[in-house]
Amino acid sequence: MKVLVAMSGGVDSSVAAALVKESGWEVIGVTMKMWKGPGGEAPTAGCCTVADAEDARRVAAHLDIPYYVWDYTDEFMSGVVDVFIGDYLSGRTPNPCVECNRTVKFSRLLAHADALDCDAVVTGHYARITAEDGRRRLWRGVDPGKDQSYVLSMLGQDQLARLRFPVGELVKEETRRIAAELGIRTASKPDSQDICFVGRGDYRDFLAEQGVDSAPGPVLDRDGTVLGFHSGVSSFTIGQRRGLGVAVGARRYVIGIDPDTAAVTVGSAEDLEIEEAAVGGMSWVSGPVTGFLSAQYRAHGRAVMSEVSEAKGGGVRVRFSEPQRALACGQTLALYRGNEVVGGGIIESAA
Amino acid sequence: MFYLDHAASSPLRPEAWEAMAPFREEIYGNPSGGHAVSRRAKNALEDARDLAAALLNADPLEIVFTGGGTEADNLAVKGSAFAAETPGGIVTAPVEHDAVLQSARFCGEAGRRLSLVKVDRDGLIDPDEVASHVASRTGVVSIMMGNNETGVRQPVEETVRAAKASNPSVSFHTDAVQGYVSERVDVDALGVDMLSLAAHKFGGPKGVGLLYVRSGTPLQPLIHGGGQELGRRSGTHNVMAAVGMAAAMAALEEDRDRFRARTAAERDSFESTLSALVPGVVFTAAEAPRMVQTSHVRIPGVLNEVLLVRLDAAGAAASAASACQSGAATVSHVLEAMGMTPAEARECLRFSFGWSTPAGEGAAAARLVAREVEALR
Ligand SMILES: Cc1ncc(COP(=O)(O)O)c(C=O)c1O
Numbered sequence: 001m002k003v004l005v006a007m008s009g010g011v012d013s014s015v016a017a018a019l020v021k022e023s024g025w026e027v028i029g030v031t032m033k034m035w036k037g038p039g040g041e042a043p044t045a046g047c048c049t050v051a052d053a054e055d056a057r058r059v060a061a062h063l064d065i066p067y068y069v070w071d072y073t074d075e076f077m078s079g080v081v082d083v084f085i086g087d088y089l090s091g092r093t094p095n096p097c098v099e100c101n102r103t104v105k106f107s108r109l110l111a112h113a114d115a116l117d118c119d120a121v122v123t124g125h126y127a128r129i130t131a132e133d134g135r136r137r138l139w140r141g142v143d144p145g146k147d148q149s150y151v152l153s154m155l156g157q158d159q160l161a162r163l164r165f166p167v168g169e170l171v172k173e174e175t176r177r178i179a180a181e182l183g184i185r186t187a188s189k190p191d192s193q194d195i196c197f198v199g200r201g202d203y204r205d206f207l208a209e210q211g212v213d214s215a216p217g218p219v220l221d222r223d224g225t226v227l228g229f230h231s232g233v234s235s236f237t238i239g240q241r242r243g244l245g246v247a248v249g250a251r252r253y254v255i256g257i258d259p260d261t262a263a264v265t266v267g268s269a270e271d272l273e274i275e276e277a278a279v280g281g282m283s284w285v286s287g288p289v290t291g292f293l294s295a296q297y298r299a300h301g302r303a304v305m306s307e308v309s310e311a312k313g314g315g316v317r318v319r320f321s322e323p324q325r326a327l328a329c330g331q332t333l334a335l336y337r338g339n340e341v342v343g344g345g346i347i348e349s350a351a
Numbered sequence: 352m353f354y355l356d357h358a359a360s361s362p363l364r365p366e367a368w369e370a371m372a373p374f375r376e377e378i379y380g381n382p383s384g385g386h387a388v389s390r391r392a393k394n395a396l397e398d399a400r401d402l403a404a405a406l407l408n409a410d411p412l413e414i415v416f417t418g419g420g421t422e423a424d425n426l427a428v429k430g431s432a433f434a435a436e437t438p439g440g441i442v443t444a445p446v447e448h449d450a451v452l453q454s455a456r457f458c459g460e461a462g463r464r465l466s467l468v469k470v471d472r473d474g475l476i477d478p479d480e481v482a483s484h485v486a487s488r489t490g491v492v493s494i495m496m497g498n499n500e501t502g503v504r505q506p507v508e509e510t511v512r513a514a515k516a517s518n519p520s521v522s523f524h525t526d527a528v529q530g531y532v533s534e535r536v537d538v539d540a541l542g543v544d545m546l547s548l549a550a551h552k553f554g555g556p557k558g559v560g561l562l563y564v565r566s567g568t569p570l571q572p573l574i575h576g577g578g579q580e581l582g583r584r585s586g587t588h589n590v591m592a593a594v595g596m597a598a599a600m601a602a603l604e605e606d607r608d609r610f611r612a613r614t615a616a617e618r619d620s621f622e623s624t625l626s627a628l629v630p631g632v633v634f635t636a637a638e639a640p641r642m643v644q645t646s647h648v649r650i651p652g653v654l655n656e657v658l659l660v661r662l663d664a665a666g667a668a669a670s671a672a673s674a675c676q677s678g679a680a681t682v683s684h685v686l687e688a689m690g691m692t693p694a695e696a697r698e699c700l701r702f703s704f705g706w707s708t709p710a711g712e713g714a715a716a717a718r719l720v721a722r723e724v725e726a727l728r
Contacts, residue, residue, distance in 0.1 A: 028660065033679045053679075066663060069679035070656050074693065115657045115727050116664075 002026040003164065004113045005122040006105070007059065007067070009052035010191070012124030012167050014059040014184045015175045019166040020122050021063045028116065029060040029067040032105065034076040035197045058185050070112075072104055079103040081197060081210075088207060088234040089214050091257030092330025096195055097151045097299065098344070106159055113162065120164050127152050127341075128168040129160050136160035138285050138341040143171035150299050153334035153344030154283040204235050217262025219246050222255075222271060233262050239272055239326025273323035277350045279333050280315040284343035288316075289335065293342065295320065297333045308335060315345065353667040353716045357552075357705030358499055358529060358645055363595075364554030364706060370598030371556070374591040382588055383579060396590045399597035406600050407546070407563055408537040415562045415583045416593045420528040420549030423562035424450035426573055426584065427524040427545040428493055432458040434569035437490030437522065440464035442481060442514075444494055444505075445688035446474045450547075451493050451526055452684070464488055473639035474503045474689045482513035490569075491522045496530025496541075500672040500685045500701060502645025503636045504530065511542035522568050528552055528560075532705075533614075533642035535607060544568045548600075550592065554706055555599030559592035606706060614644035614704040617713030621702060622646055624714045628721035635689075635699070646702045647672065653727050655700050656680050661723040667716060672701035 005017040007029045021027045031053045053069050060067030080100045087094035109121045126141030127149040136157055141147040155163070167175050179187035198206045207214075214232035221227055228246040230236070235243065240254040244266055253272050256265035277297075282288070290310055294303035295318050305321040318333065327350055334344040354362075373395075380388035382396045397411070404411040417423045428451055432439045441455045445467050459465035466484040468476050476494060485492060492514045497504050507530075511523045524545040527536055532553045538546055544565040551557040564570055564583065576585030603610065625632055625648065635647040650658070655671045659680070662669055673683035686696040702716065 028664075031679075066660070068656070068660055068663075071679035071681050074682075112657055115654075116660055117726075 001120070002116075002118045003028070003120045003122050004109060004116060004118045005029050005065075006109055006124075007031050007056040008124070009055035009059070009186060009189075010124065011175055011179050011184070011186050011189055012126070014056070014124070014186050015170075015178050015182075016122050016124040016166045017059065017065065018063055018178065018182050018184065020164070021065060027063070027065040027122075028118065029056065029063075029065050030109075030112075031056045031067075031069045032108070033069055033071045033073060034080075034100070034104065036073045055186050055189070062182070062184065070108075072108060075104050075108070076100065076197075085207065085210065085212050085234075087330045088203070089212070090259040091233055091236075093237050093328035094330045095151075095299070095332040096197075098154060098332045101151055102154050106155065106163070110159060110162055120162050122164045122166065124167050125152060125165045126168050126170075126172075127165050129163060129165060135286055139168075140336070140339040140341070141165075141168040146172050148299075149336075149341050150296055150332070150334045150344075153332065153341050156283055156285065160285065207234050215259075215262035217264065219244060220263050220265045221252075222265065222267050227266065230264055233257055233259060233264065236264050237326075238328035269325065272325045274325070274327045274350045275320055275323050277318045277320075277324075277327060277333065278311060278315055278348045279318055279345040280313065280348040282315060282343055282345040285341055289337070289342040290316070293335045293337055295333055295335055297324075297327055297331045297347065303336055315348065353712055353719065354707070355667060355669045355702040355704070355712075355716055357532075357708070358502075358672070358701060358703035359670055360551045360557065361532075361554050361705040362707050363556065364599050364602045366602035367550075367555050367595040367599040371591050371595045374594070378590065382590055383577065392590050395594050396588055399590075399594045402597040403561060403600055406597075406604055408539055409563050410566060412581065413538075413564055413566055415564055415580045416588060416596075417560045417562055417584060418589070419558050419560040420448075420526070420547055420552070421450040421560075423547035423549070423560045424448065424493075424524075424526055424528075425454045426562050426570070427451075427526075427547060427564075428454035428491060429458055429573055430570040430583075431491035431522050431524065431545070431568075432461075432463045433571040434490065435571070436569035437520075438488045440466070440486065440489040440491075442466045442468065442484045442489055442492045444468050444470055444476050444481075446470050446476075446498055446501075446503075446685045447493065447495050448499055448526055448528070449684075451495070451524075455493070463490075470688050472690055473636035474498055474501050474685060475636075475639055476505055476510065478506055478510040478513040481510050482517045485514045485517035485521055487518060489518055489521050491524055493524040493526065495526040495528075496536075497527070497533055497642040497645075498685065499529045500683055501635045501647045501689075502529075502642045502701075502703075504533075504640040504642055506640075507541055507543065515542075529642060529645075532603075533611070533644055535604065538563055538565070548596075550596035550599055553599055553603045555596040556592045559589055559596050561593075561596070603706070610706055611643050613710065614708060617704045617708050617710070618643060618646050618702075619713070621704075621713035621717045622648075624717035625720060628717065629724050635686075644704045647699060648702070649695060649699045650724055651698055653724055654697055656697070657727060658700065658720075658723060661726065662720065665719055665723060667719055669700055669702050669720075671699065 007013045084094045084096045125148045126146040128139040130137045140149045214234035216231045218226045219228045252266040255267040255271045295306040296303040307319045311317045380392040382393040400411045522544045525543045526547045528549045546563040549560040631651045633649045671680035682693045682696045
C-alpha cells in the first residue's frame with residue numbers, strides 16, 4: 001500500500017501521517033499551499049504560513065517520509081476565494097471549506113495520487129469511512145466535538161474509495177497524546193480556524209482587505225418601507241442582528257438580501273423562521289435517499305430532523321421538524337441517517 | 352542516484368575542503384586582532400582575497416567578501432541606489448534573480464527610479480534597449496550573466512558598452528553567480544563595475560560569496576559596524592568560508608576546460624536522448640546563447656510537481672528552478688517575463704550538471720526522465 005498524505009503542519013494530519021506510516025505503508029507527505037498574502041508572498045500569520053510548511057516538513061523528516069509542497073494558490077483563488085466573494089456579493093452565505101474540498105483539495109490530491117501510483121489519499125479529517133459489499137459509507141468522526149463529516153458531505157463513491165481518515169477513529173485528546181508520544185513538533189499547536197484564509201478576523205474585514213466593493217442600498221422592512229441605507233450588501237448575512245444601522249423599537253434581523261436592488265430586508269425573529277429549504281447540486285454517497293433524515297447546515301451546527309423529498313431538477317426539498325433561524329442560501333446542507341452521511345447539497349432557496 | 356540540480360548547489364570540491372581543514376585547530380583568531388593568532392587568520396583571509404582577485408583579474412581591495420550571492424546582489428543594487436554620489440535610478444531586467452529584482456523593487460518603493468527592460472521569448476535583453484533606459488538619473492544597471500532558470504547567457508559586454516555610451520558615470524553590475532560557473536570571468540574584459548559570485552554554486556561552501564567592486568565605484572554600505580572590508584561590509588569575517596571559496600575558485604579555474612567539455616557533453620546527450628524518447632519535449636531558449644551546464648525543458652501535458660516527485664523516488668534530483676521559501680514550485684517570474692503562460696510554466700523543469708557529474712549521466716538521466724514521463728502520459 002502506498003499513500004499520499006495531505007499534511008497541513010497541524011496535529012491531526014501529522015498524526016494521520018504517523019498512523020499510516022506505523023501501519024507499514026509507503027507514505028508520501030505533501031502540503032498544499034492554498035493561500036498567499038495580498039502581495040503574493042507566503043503569509044506569516046493565519047493559514048498556509050511558511051511556518052506551517054516548516055512544521056509539516058519537520059514531521060515528515062521525523063517520520064522519515066519524502067515530503068513536498070505544492071502550490072495551489074491560483075486554483076484556490078479562482079475556485080474558492082472568488083466564489084466566496086461572489087456569494088457574499090449576491091447575498092448568499094458561502095461555505096468555502098466544502099468548496100475547497102470539492103474543487104481543489106480532493107480533486108487535485110486524487111489525481112496526483114494516481115500519477116504517483118498511490119493507492120489512497122490520507123487526510124487528518126475527523127470522519128470515518130467503512131466498506132460494505134464493495135461500497136463505501138461515510139460516518140461522523142468518533143469525537144462529536146471534532147466531527148468534520150459535514151465538510152465531506154459532497155464526496156461520492158469514487159472519491160471515498162480512495163480516501164482514508166485515520167484520526168476519525170480518535171477523540172482529539174488521543175490525537176494529541178499520540179502526537180506527544182511520537183515527539184511530533186505540532187503536538188500542542190492550536191486547532192485551525194474554520195475558514196483558513198479569513199483567519200481570526202471577521203469575513204467583512206477580509207472582503208475589505210481584498211478591496212471588494214459591494215453595492216450600497218436601502219434597508220427595508222417587510223412591507224417595503226425604507227428604514228435607512230447601508231453601504232454594501234456584502235456586510236450582511238441572513239439572521240444578522242448587529243450593524244443594521246436602523247433604529248426601530250423591536251429587535252430586527254436581516255431576513256432577505258436582494259443582490260439586484262441591493263435591498264436588505266429586516267424583520268422580526270419570527271420572520272426569520274424557515275420551515276423548508278430547496279437544496280440543489282446534490283451529491284449522494286450511495287445514491288438518492290428521501291424520507292426522514294437529519295439535516296445540518298453549519299459546520300458545527302446541530303442536525304435537525306427533517307422530511308426530505310425529491311424535487312425537480314435532481315434537487316431535494318427539506319422540511320424541518322422545527323423552524324430554523326439563520327439558514328441562508330449558499331450554505332451547504334448535509335443529510336444524515338443517524339451518524340451516517342448520505343449526501344449533501346447547496347441551499348438554493350428557503351421559505 | 353543522479354544529481355541534476357547543480358544550479359541550486361554543487362557538492363564541495365575536495366580542494367575547498369582541504370583548504371578549510373586548518374580551521375579545525377590551527378586558525379581561529381579574529382582577523383581584525385593584533386596578535387599572532389589573529390595574524391594567522393588575517394593572512395589566510397588576505398591570501399584568499401589575493402587569490403580570488405587574481406582569478407578575476409581584479410585588485411585585491413576590489414573584493415568584498417559577503418554572506419553569499421544574495422547579499423552581494425543586495426549590496427550592489429541597494430548600495431548603488433543609496434550611494435550619495437549617484438542619482439540612484441536603477442535599470443534592470445524582469446528575468447533577474449530575486450536577489451536583484453527584490454532589491455531593486457525595495458529601492459523603487461524607497462523612491463528610486465526603477466526601470467525594467469523588456470526581454471524576448473528566450474529571455475534575452477537587447478543592449479540598445481537597456482541603453483535607452485539609461486538616463487542621467489540612472490545610478491546603476493544590473494544585468495545578469497547567466498540565467499539561473501533557463502541558462503541563457505546575456506550579452507553583458509555589449510550592454511556595458513551601450514549603457515556607458517548613454518551615461519558614462521553609470522555603475523554596471525552583473526550577477527555572475529551562475530555565469531561564472533560556466534565561463535572564466537575577467538572583470539576588465541566584461542567591463543563591469545560590480546560582479547556577484549556565490550561559492551556554493553561551484554564547489555565552495557554555502558553562505559559565502561563576494562562582490563567585486565571596481566575601485567572608485569560609489570557604494571553605500573548596508574551592514575554597518577566595525578568597518579571590516581574597508582567599511583563596505585562590517586562584521587567579523589567568515590574566514591574559513593572565504594578561504595574555501597577562493598580554493599574552489601582556483602580549483603574551478605584549473606578544471607575549466609574539463610568542466611566545460613564534460614558538462615556540455617552531458618547536457619547535449621541529455622537533450623538529444625530526451626528528445627528522441629519524449630515526443631513534444633521543448634528545450635527553452637535552445638537557439639539562444641546558453642551556459643553549457645543547464646538544460647531547461649518543457650514537457651507538454653506533464654505537471655512538473657508530479658514529475659519531480661516521481662524523479663525523486665526514482666533517485667533523480669532535479670528542480671522546477673523557481674521555488675518559494677516553503678519549497679513549493681511557483682510560477683516563475685522569469686518564464687512569465689518570457690511570455691510563457693502559467694500552465695506552460697508548470698510543465699517546466701531544470702536539469703543542471705556540474706563538476707562532479709560523471710560521464711554518461713546525461714543520457715542515463717534522460718532515459719530515466721523519459722520512463723517517468725511515460726508513466727504519467
Ligand atoms: C543568479 C543567482 N543569483 C543569486 C543567487 C543567490 O545566491 P545565494 O544562494 O548564495 O544567496 C543565486 C542562487 O540561488 C543565483 O542563481
